[in-house]
Amino acid sequence: MTRFRFSLFLALGLAMALTAQFAAAQGGFLRLKGDFVQGGLVLGRTEPGAEVALDGRTLRVDPKGNFVFGFHRDAPAEARLSVRFPDGRTEERALAVEARDYDVQRIDGLPPRMVTPPDAVLARIKAENAKIAETRRNDGATPYFLDGFVWPTVGRISGIYGSQRILNGQPRQPHYGIDIAAPAGTPVRAPAGGVVTLAEDDLYYTGGTIILDHGHGLTSAFLHMKDVEVTLGQAVAQGARLGTVGSTGRSTGPHLDWRINWFQARIDPQLLAGPMPKKETN
Numbered sequence: 001m002t003r004f005r006f007s008l009f010l011a012l013g014l015a016m017a018l019t020a021q022f023a024a025a026q027g028g029f030l031r032l033k034g035d036f037v038q039g040g041l042v043l044g045r046t047e048p049g050a051e052v053a054l055d056g057r058t059l060r061v062d063p064k065g066n067f068v069f070g071f072h073r074d075a076p077a078e079a080r081l082s083v084r085f086p087d088g089r090t091e092e093r094a095l096a097v098e099a100r101d102y103d104v105q106r107i108d109g110l111p112p113r114m115v116t117p118p119d120a121v122l123a124r125i126k127a128e129n130a131k132i133a134e135t136r137r138n139d140g141a142t143p144y145f146l147d148g149f150v151w152p153t154v155g156r157i158s159g160i161y162g163s164q165r166i167l168n169g170q171p172r173q174p175h176y177g178i179d180i181a182a183p184a185g186t187p188v189r190a191p192a193g194g195v196v197t198l199a200e201d202d203l204y205y206t207g208g209t210i211i212l213d214h215g216h217g218l219t220s221a222f223l224h225m226k227d228v229e230v231t232l233g234q235a236v237a238q239g240a241r242l243g244t245v246g247s248t249g250r251s252t253g254p255h256l257d258w259r260i261n262w263f264q265a266r267i268d269p270q271l272l273a274g275p276m277p278k279k280e281t282n
């Protein structure tokens with residue numbers, strides 16, 4: 001009897017496994033590759049002509065079936081990906097998003113004007129932020145991000161993604177970039193191909209600032225630059241020179257602050273670029 005029940009249990013298990021296999025075979029081609037973690041980016045490939053949505057937001061799918069999405073610093077533990085294949089079949093996937101612990105960075109004794117901008121510049125800051133936000137709404141058709149990402153400059157990492165900042169005891173926006181300390185004048189190169197959607201010499205907070213559009217809502221920003229050597233609308237290849245490291249805007253020393261966004265979601269550049277190379281190779 002026991003043996004019979006055991007076999008029945010096995011048979012039932014096998015049947016369930018087969019059903020699951022069958023259900024998977026019913027769906028179309030869908031492959032996801034990347035970091036399923038807060039600040040992570042995921043590359044997807046599906047059938048050309050498929051419609052893909054993440055948490056209800058329609059994603060751009062290129063003619064070869066490539067798409068991309070990312071998870072914000074404080075993304076919830078689960079995201080839902082839904083796909084409608086060209087033949088009408090659909091697939092829903094629950095994606096588990098790993099939570100991260102972030103550093104807390106306390107900086108005290110700063111001059112008050114570095115923590116709270118004077119009233120006279122508030123309108124300027126607002127206008128600059130609006131311009132930056134606009135570049136991050138762009139959903140460019142060319143998937144430059146398929147190149148992969150390399151470090152835009154080489155140096156000691158002096159600030160990491162996600163740190164909570166408490167300035168003079170007041171909690172401020174987390175640090176969304178990766179800071180690379182390097183001497184002023186060190187070349188900054190495109191980590192992936194893209195189109196320049198912002199090229200400014202002197203923004204209030206970030207000084208010399210470039211934003212590169214890598215396609216499908218993915219952008220890189222380069223802050224505090226000494227020289228901005230590209231112009232609005234220019235297309236650049238991976239490795240192309242963009243300008244040089246500086247300490248412009250509200251900065252305490254020469255470094256490159258490199259940020260990546262997927263639309264408004266902040267992505268951790270370090271997850272994409274991998275280990276820092278030993279020294280500048282070009």
Ligand SMILES: [Zn+2]
Pocket residue numbers: 159175177178179257
């Ligand atoms: Zn920074």
